[in-house]
Amino acid sequence: MKRKITENLVQWKSKTSGRMPLLVYGARQVGKTHIIRKFGDKYYKNTAYFNLETNQTVSSYFAENIEPERILRFLETESQERIIPGDTLIIFDEIQSCERALTSLKYFNEKTPEYHIVCAGSLLGVAVNREKYSFPVGNVDSITLFPLDFEEFLWALNNERLCEEIKSAYEKNEALPYALHEKALDLYKQYLITGGMPRAILEYIETKSFLTVPDLQNKIMNDYIADMAKYATITESVKIRAAYDSIPVQLAKENKKFQYKLAQLGGTATIFGAAIEWLEFAGVVLRCERVEQGFMPISVYRDLASFKLYMSDTGLLTMKSGISQQAILSTGETPNNFIGFVTENYVAQALANKRYGLYYWTSTGTAALDFVLQKGDDIIAVEVKTGTNTKSKSLNMFVTKYKPAYSIRISSKNFGFENNIKSVPLYAVFCI
Numbered sequence: 001m002k003r004k005i006t007e008n009l010v011q012w013k014s015k016t017s018g019r020m021p022l023l024v025y026g027a028r029q030v031g032k033t034h035i036i037r038k039f040g041d042k043y044y045k046n047t048a049y050f051n052l053e054t055n056q057t058v059s060s061y062f063a064e065n066i067e068p069e070r071i072l073r074f075l076e077t078e079s080q081e082r083i084i085p086g087d088t089l090i091i092f093d094e095i096q097s098c099e100r101a102l103t104s105l106k107y108f109n110e111k112t113p114e115y116h117i118v119c120a121g122s123l124l125g126v127a128v129n130r131e132k133y134s135f136p137v138g139n140v141d142s143i144t145l146f147p148l149d150f151e152e153f154l155w156a157l158n159n160e161r162l163c164e165e166i167k168s169a170y171e172k173n174e175a176l177p178y179a180l181h182e183k184a185l186d187l188y189k190q191y192l193i194t195g196g197m198p199r200a201i202l203e204y205i206e207t208k209s210f211l212t213v214p215d216l217q218n219k220i221m222n223d224y225i226a227d228m229a230k231y232a233t234i235t236e237s238v239k240i241r242a243a244y245d246s247i248p249v250q251l252a253k254e255n256k257k258f259q260y261k262l263a264q265l266g267g268t269a270t271i272f273g274a275a276i277e278w279l280e281f282a283g284v285v286l287r288c289e290r291v292e293q294g295f296m297p298i299s300v301y302r303d304l305a306s307f308k309l310y311m312s313d314t315g316l317l318t319m320k321s322g323i324s325q326q327a328i329l330s331t332g333e334t335p336n337n338f339i340g341f342v343t344e345n346y347v348a349q350a351l352a353n354k355r356y357g358l359y360y361w362t363s364t365g366t367a368a369l370d371f372v373l374q375k376g377d378d379i380i381a382v383e384v385k386t387g388t389n390t391k392s393k394s395l396n397m398f399v400t401k402y403k404p405a406y407s408i409r410i411s412s413k414n415f416g417f418e419n420n421i422k423s424v425p426l427y428a429v430f431c432i
Contacts, residue, residue: 001198002155003031005145009039012141013116019141021105021117023095026145027283027312028122028227029220031198033093035145036118040089044116048079052101053094062100068112071104085114092119096127099134106136123231125281144283147196147313149353150188151430156201159187170431173422175414181425185412188427192328192342195315196349210325217319224284232278239264239275244284247309248321251341256308257290269305276309286310286348288358291372294381294402298359298374308360310348317345340386343426344370347384347410350429367394373432378405382432385411390423408432 005024012022026032040047052059061074075090076083083090095101101119108117121127128135148156154163162184169176176184193210194200200216224244228237246263250256258276260267279285290306291298311317318328327336348358351371361369361381371382381404383395390411399407399420407421416423424432 001031001148001152001201003035003145003148003152005035005143006039008143009036009118010043012143013043019113019116020109021119021136021140023105023124023140023142024118024120024145025125025142025283026120026122027147028223029197029199030145030147030283032120032122032145034198036091036093036120039118040091044089045084045087046081047089047091048075048081048083049091049093050075050079051093053097059098059101062098062104066100066104066107068104068108068115071108072112072115083115085112086116088116090115090117092117094121095119096121096124099127102128103134103136106139109136109139123227123282125283126231126278146353147315147349148198148201149196149350149430150191150427153191153194153196153201154187156205157187162187166425166428167431169415170424170428173415173417175416176425181414184425184427189329192314192346193318193325195313195318197313197315200315213315214319217316221316221320224282227282228278236275236278239272240278242267243272243275243309244279247285247311248317250309251317251345252338256341256344257306258309279309284312286312286352286358288348288360288371291359291361294361294372294379294398294404296374296377296379298372298379299357302359306362310345310358312349312352314342314346314349318342340384343386344384346426347371347382347429351432354430354432356432361398363394363397367397369394369398372398380404381407383407383409385409388412395421 012019024032024036037047037049050058058078072083092101108115151163162180165176165180166184194204194213197220200213203213203216204210225241228240232240242263249262250258260269260272263272280287288308288310290303291301292303293301295301321338323338327339352358356373359372361372369381370384373380373382379402381395381398383392388411390409390413395407408424409421410424410426410429412426413423414425
């Protein structure tokens with residue numbers, strides 16, 4: 001599948017100076033290994049691939065001297081691949097399994113920067129935040145791979161031309177022709193079911209059916225649960241799973257601020273703080289923090305005690321919540337409130353994929369604005385609606401109080417711009 005991260009990898013390869021070993025973060029099953037190996041096959045003469053979790057021979061070799069030249073000679077022998085600077089891509093997969101390999105990146109960067117090294121790991125974010133890991137600060141580049149966004153989903157379904165039409169309409173604030181608008185909305189609903197996990201999308205493409213997609217999603221979820229048990233203590237893993245399992249319930253509440261008591265009776269920040277941090281570092285949840293003011297820079301107005309948690313893949317949320325596929329696919333306005341929360345999760349996932357910080361705003365009363373973005377020096381208010389009813393007192397209150405550069409209303413309505421509000425259809429969030 002075509003992925004946007006490939007362009008970032010090519011830019012990293014093309015650096016004439018200052019290139020450092022690259023760490024690719026991301027949750028399990030988002031396609032890190034696949035995309036890195038495809039990148040190596042296409043842009044290098046050869047690749048030397050090492051899984052440090054399954055290949056104990058290589059992992060144990062790092063336990064001794066991690067002098068780069070010594071390691072390189074061993075890697076050549078082990079892989080039976082000639083490792084040539086600039087021509088060979090060295091891949092260390094599941095690098096979180098070998099602390100010394102992570103530490104060695106510092107010396108590869110300092111002593112042999114001509115070699116191209118890319119590393120990945122499903123729990124890499126968790127590993128590098130453990131005190132015992134000697135992280136090579138200032139000696140590595142990093143990038144995060146998220147699940148496929150809606151644009152990449154359209155590419156996978158051979159709808160690249162539709163993507164171009166959507167992007168053009170977004171830039172011009174011109175409505176798409178009705179037939180294209182309806183087609184894009186239907187594909188968006190399909191994406192809410194499959195989500196962005198490559199295996200789930202591939203299953204849908206191959207079978208042309210949604211029936212077996214939840215089975216694959218459930219396997220991915222079980223992998224997450226297995227990681228919780230494998231990479232945390234028993235006590236920690238119980239808290240991690242409780243926090244994760246509570247997310248659909250948290251989102252279903254009118255006040256979607258994370259409530260510890262919904263994870264466990266008597267739960268507190270002290271009890272669950274480390275568990276939530278683990279989920280963030282593992283890449284399986286997205287934290288959206290409350291801001292108390294709508295001024296720039298938005299990050300300095302965070303209320304650290306108030307936040308929402310979204311799942312990093314909307315398809316997994318759809319499966320985990322148990323909402324029916326028919327409810328997702330049905331046309332017109334729907335009375336099912338949970339679809340609104342799934343929609344909000346989808347927007348959070350899309351914005352995170354675009355590297356926006358996730359923030360929301362609430363007033364001292366009942367007003368609540370779904371997202372507040374900072375784009376350069378501009379603050380942008382974002383309201384999310386499931387259907388075509390787009391009236392919003394909260395958005396009006398925020399605009400009156402803080403006068404953002406402009407506002408965005410995401411809904412089932414077509415493109416448009418009126419009263420300093422940019423109307424963005426649900427399928428076009430990737431354009432923001």
